[in-house]
Structures are given as structure tokens and as C-alpha cells.
Amino acid sequence: MKKFPKYMYIVNYPTPEEELCNLEMKVVFGKELKEKMLFSDIEFNPSNSPFIKTRLEIIYEKDSVEEILEEIIKDKTVYNNFKLEYVRLNNENNISYDERLAIIKNISNNIQGCHNFKNPEFSFGITKVENKWLFGIDNKNDYKWHxxxxxxxxxxxxxxxxxxxxxxxxxxxxxxxxxxxxxxxxxxxxxxxxxxxxxxxxxxxxxxxxxxxxxxxxxxxxxxxxxxxxxxxxxxxxxxxxxxxxxxxxxxxxxxxxxxxxxxxxxxxxxxxxxxxxxxxxxxxxxxxxxxxxxxxxxxxxxxxxxxxxx
Ligand SMILES: C[S@@+](CC[C@H](N)C(=O)[O-])C[C@H]1O[C@@H](n2cnc3c(N)ncnc32)[C@H](O)[C@@H]1O
Missing domain, CATH: 3.40.50.150 (Vaccinia Virus protein VP39)
Structure with a gap:
């Protein structure tokens, strides 16, 4: 059964701007942040916020990396110039660097197409939240507004x-x-x-x-x-x-x-x-x-x- 809404948003802020960030999230998503993270079905461009670092559009939600891998193998679409990253959360539950690297390598090797870390056309992300593995399209804030x-x-x-x-x-x-x-x-x-x-x-x-x-x-x-x-x-x-x-x-x-x-x-x-x-x-x-x-x-x-x- 599906547990999460369509999008996962990861935010960050310096402490003095915490109230402003919370207010922006409350008004835009009608929700409170939990550990600088928020799930919503609302599609919001991360680059339009000063606080959203990235948005993961969830494609697969599974109990294990192996189950994610099975779905990826079933998907015969060719993604030329893709990149896969581990989406790090703002809490203590991140897995070790070596584990992240192994997962990225394993999954990347099974996505049809070729990697391109510098100029990807498709950016994918994977992460683990509340014992579920999430894989999807990773849409980062481009910070061009600086x-x-x-x-x-x-x-x-x-x-x-x-x-x-x-x-x-x-x-x-x-x-x-x-x-x-x-x-x-x-x-x-x-x-x-x-x-x-x-x-x-x-x-x-x-x-x-x-x-x-x-x-x-x-x-x-x-x-x-x-x-x-x-x-x-x-x-x-x-x-x-x-x-x-x-x-x-x-x-x-x-x-x-x-x-x-x-x-x-x-x-x-x-x-x-x-x-x-x-x-x-x-x-x-x-x-x-x-x-x-x-x-x-x-x-x-x-x-x-x-x-x-x-x-
Ligand atoms: C605090 S500043 C706004 C700064 C602006 N938010 C920015 O980032 O540049 C207030 C502005 O209101 C203008 N102002 C004052 N009374 C006004 C009025 N009755 N109608 C329109 N503008 C007015 C002032 O000239 C001033 O530039």
C-alpha cells in the first residue's frame, strides 16, 4: 500500500530564518515541516523557494532496495545522460557513505542509458524514509536567483x-x-x-x-x-x-x-x-x-x- 504523497521536499534554513521558512511551508503546503522535510501532492518548483533544497517526485516506494531494483529492471525506457544521487535527509537516519555508494552503483548499472554526472538530462534520487525506500526524479533548487x-x-x-x-x-x-x-x-x-x-x-x-x-x-x-x-x-x-x-x-x-x-x-x-x-x-x-x-x-x-x- 502506498504510504507517501507524490512529492518529498527537503528544506534548509539558517536558524534566524526558521520562522520565515515554517510560514512559507505552512502557507504553500498547508503543513508543518518535520525534520526539515515535508511530503505533499502539491507540485511546487524548488527554485521558487529560498528554502527548498530539493524535491523528489516519487516513482517507486518499496520496502527494500532490491524491490526498487526489480522495478528499474522491468522499466525498459532508455534514459540517456542520467544521474542518480542519494538524497540525504536532515536527520540522523542517513546510511553510511559506503552503503550509499554501493546502492548508487548497483541501481545506476541497471538503468537503461548512459550516466552523465556533469550535465544530466534526467536526475534521479533514492533515499530511505521511515523504513521505506523511495526512488524518483530529483529536482533541485538551481539557486540562479542568487x-x-x-x-x-x-x-x-x-x-x-x-x-x-x-x-x-x-x-x-x-x-x-x-x-x-x-x-x-x-x-x-x-x-x-x-x-x-x-x-x-x-x-x-x-x-x-x-x-x-x-x-x-x-x-x-x-x-x-x-x-x-x-x-x-x-x-x-x-x-x-x-x-x-x-x-x-x-x-x-x-x-x-x-x-x-x-x-x-x-x-x-x-x-x-x-x-x-x-x-x-x-x-x-x-x-x-x-x-x-x-x-x-x-x-x-x-x-x-x-x-x-x-x-
Ligand atoms: C520600505 S520601502 C520598500 C522597499 C522595497 N520592499 C524594496 O525591497 O525595495 C517603502 C517604499 O514605499 C514608498 N512609498 C511611501 N509612501 C508611498 C505611497 N503613498 N505610495 C507609493 N509608494 C510609497 C517609499 O518611497 C519607499 O520606497
């Missing part, structure tokens, strides 16, 4: 790329159909990550030079310069979610009343908000008609960044 760390136009108030990637997933739960607005988009950090993942997002920025810089950044990565240089309070459309990285008193002159107006406008234009702030704005969120669903804290130097999801 190139977004070097935008032509930077901004001291920008979000980091990892936080931006996580908040776009938190905003739409990984859905390609839901619309997102970043109404105070700065130099477009969330826009680059959302567009890169194929999400529907628009951005507004009140400051002319910053809006221009955001569009320069978008074009640099091959996206259309979609940032509108206008006050978010003039937005007429409605969106499924807003990502509001609120301008804060720490770096820019903004009053609590202006912050309240930003949250109120976010309520008018979006059903759901992901609010990013350096202060607790729970009361304003609730007074604006939002109900808080999830929250997490991400340390930023001496400060704490609050990330709150409300609907």
Missing part, C-alpha cells in the same frame, strides 16, 4: 532576496492565478522574485527616482518595466493580495497616521495582506478590518522584522 543579489540599482531600505522570495509565496500561496500588488515597491525586490516565479504582480512607487530604479532593475533581469510612479492611494484596481513593506520611521519620515492610511488603502485594494514592518501594527490591521492569520519574526541586525499575514 544573481538577484546584485541589482544594478540598490536601496538601503530593500528587502533581502530570500525574504522577498518567501513573501511572494506567502502572498499567493504559490498560485499562478492570484494577483498581487506591491504598492510601496521601492526598487522592486519582490517584483523581480514574483515575476521570476511566473506570478501575477504589479508595483507602485511614489518616489520618481526610486520608481525609475525599480524599472531599471526589472529590465536588467529581462522583465517589463511595470512599476507605476504614483501614490498607492490612487490605485483603483483590486488584487487578491498585497505585499506591503511599510515605509518606516527608522529610515524615512513617516507618521503613524500615514502608516495607518497605507494599511487602510491595502484593505481597500486587496483581500489579503502580507505586512512587513519593524513595529507591531496588529491594532491598525484589526481596526482596518483585517483578521490576522499568521505571523513570524525575522531578525535584521539589531532589529526585528515582523511579517504578518491577514485577511
Amino acid at each position: 544573481s538577484h543579489d546584485n541589482k544594478p540599482c540598490s536601496y538601503s531600505n530593500s528587502l533581502g532576496v530570500k525574504v522577498a522570495k518567501a513573501v511572494v509565496n506567502i502572498a499567493n500561496g504559490g498560485s499562478k492565478d492570484k494577483t498581487i500588488i506591491d504598492p510601496c515597491c521601492g526598487v522592486g525586490t519582490t517584483l523581480v522574485e514574483a515575476l521570476d516565479a511566473g506570478y501575477l504582480i504589479e508595483g507602485y512607487e511614489i518616489n520618481k527616482q526610486i520608481a525609475k530604479n525599480a524599472n531599471t532593475n526589472l529590465e536588467f533581469y529581462g522583465f517589463n518595466p511595470i512599476v507605476v510612479n504614483d501614490d498607492m492611494h490612487n490605485i483603483k484596481k483590486s488584487y487578491d493580495s498585497s505585499i506591503v513593506d511599510i515605509p518606516y520611521g527608522l529610515f524615512s519620515h513617516i507618521t503613524v497616521d500615514e502608516q495607518r492610511k497605507i494599511i487602510e488603502t491595502a484593505r481597500r485594494i486587496s483581500r489579503r495582506i502580507v505586512l512587513i514592518s519593524f513595529e507591531n501594527h496588529d491594532l491598525i490591521l484589526e481596526q482596518s478590518g483585517f483578521k490576522i492569520q499568521h505571523r513570524c519574526i525575522v531578525p535584521k541586525g539589531k532589529f526585528k522584522r515582523f511579517i504578518v499575514v491577514a485577511e
Whole structure:
């Protein structure tokens, strides 16, 4: 009998980002991580997450390596340029290097086709979880998004790329159909990550030079310069979610009343908000008609960044 869903996801994070990772997984998969691992029938591209290291699409689930081998021998498909790796788990249950090597050799020798470790067309993975052997297609995070760390136009108030990637997933739960607005988009950090993942997002920025810089950044990565240089309070459309990285008193002159107006406008234009702030704005969120669903804290130097999801 089948025990596992279709996909196994392996994640990793530095300790300060644990809460952010847990929140991303909870919103995208509706599940909690267990030993930095998660099983789901939801297909999610690992490269769209800052935390997912790899996704194993399970083809065979068996009690022994020999039974996996039997299935592979039965499969007469030719996989030219394939690679097989042992998928290491984040717990103590990994088998020794010698055992892993022996299994890889044995199975690889029975897959039809030729190996190619450098440029594989097919990447397979095998691992052992809870006394079951799993074999499948190994889809790793390509980490190409690290190139977004070097935008032509930077901004001291920008979000980091990892936080931006996580908040776009938190905003739409990984859905390609839901619309997102970043109404105070700065130099477009969330826009680059959302567009890169194929999400529907628009951005507004009140400051002319910053809006221009955001569009320069978008074009640099091959996206259309979609940032509108206008006050978010003039937005007429409605969106499924807003990502509001609120301008804060720490770096820019903004009053609590202006912050309240930003949250109120976010309520008018979006059903759901992901609010990013350096202060607790729970009361304003609730007074604006939002109900808080999830929250997490991400340390930023001496400060704490609050990330709150409300609907
Ligand atoms: C904290 S920064 C956003 C940074 C952005 N997340 C990034 O990574 O680049 C807030 C931005 O909101 C803009 N802003 C402030 N009030 C605004 C308004 N009423 N409408 C649109 N943008 C506004 C500011 O100019 C500032 O660039």
C-alpha cells in the first residue's frame, strides 16, 4: 500500500530564518515541516523557494532496495545522460557513505542509458524514509536567483532576496492565478522574485527616482518595466493580495497616521495582506478590518522584522 504523497521536499534554513521558512511551508503546503522535510501532492518548483533544497517526485516506494531494483529492471525506457544521487535527509537516519555508494552503483548499472554526472538530462534520487525506500526524479533548487543579489540599482531600505522570495509565496500561496500588488515597491525586490516565479504582480512607487530604479532593475533581469510612479492611494484596481513593506520611521519620515492610511488603502485594494514592518501594527490591521492569520519574526541586525499575514 502506498504510504507517501507524490512529492518529498527537503528544506534548509539558517536558524534566524526558521520562522520565515515554517510560514512559507505552512502557507504553500498547508503543513508543518518535520525534520526539515515535508511530503505533499502539491507540485511546487524548488527554485521558487529560498528554502527548498530539493524535491523528489516519487516513482517507486518499496520496502527494500532490491524491490526498487526489480522495478528499474522491468522499466525498459532508455534514459540517456542520467544521474542518480542519494538524497540525504536532515536527520540522523542517513546510511553510511559506503552503503550509499554501493546502492548508487548497483541501481545506476541497471538503468537503461548512459550516466552523465556533469550535465544530466534526467536526475534521479533514492533515499530511505521511515523504513521505506523511495526512488524518483530529483529536482533541485538551481539557486540562479542568487544573481538577484546584485541589482544594478540598490536601496538601503530593500528587502533581502530570500525574504522577498518567501513573501511572494506567502502572498499567493504559490498560485499562478492570484494577483498581487506591491504598492510601496521601492526598487522592486519582490517584483523581480514574483515575476521570476511566473506570478501575477504589479508595483507602485511614489518616489520618481526610486520608481525609475525599480524599472531599471526589472529590465536588467529581462522583465517589463511595470512599476507605476504614483501614490498607492490612487490605485483603483483590486488584487487578491498585497505585499506591503511599510515605509518606516527608522529610515524615512513617516507618521503613524500615514502608516495607518497605507494599511487602510491595502484593505481597500486587496483581500489579503502580507505586512512587513519593524513595529507591531496588529491594532491598525484589526481596526482596518483585517483578521490576522499568521505571523513570524525575522531578525535584521539589531532589529526585528515582523511579517504578518491577514485577511
Ligand atoms: C520600505 S520601502 C520598500 C522597499 C522595497 N520592499 C524594496 O525591497 O525595495 C517603502 C517604499 O514605499 C514608498 N512609498 C511611501 N509612501 C508611498 C505611497 N503613498 N505610495 C507609493 N509608494 C510609497 C517609499 O518611497 C519607499 O520606497
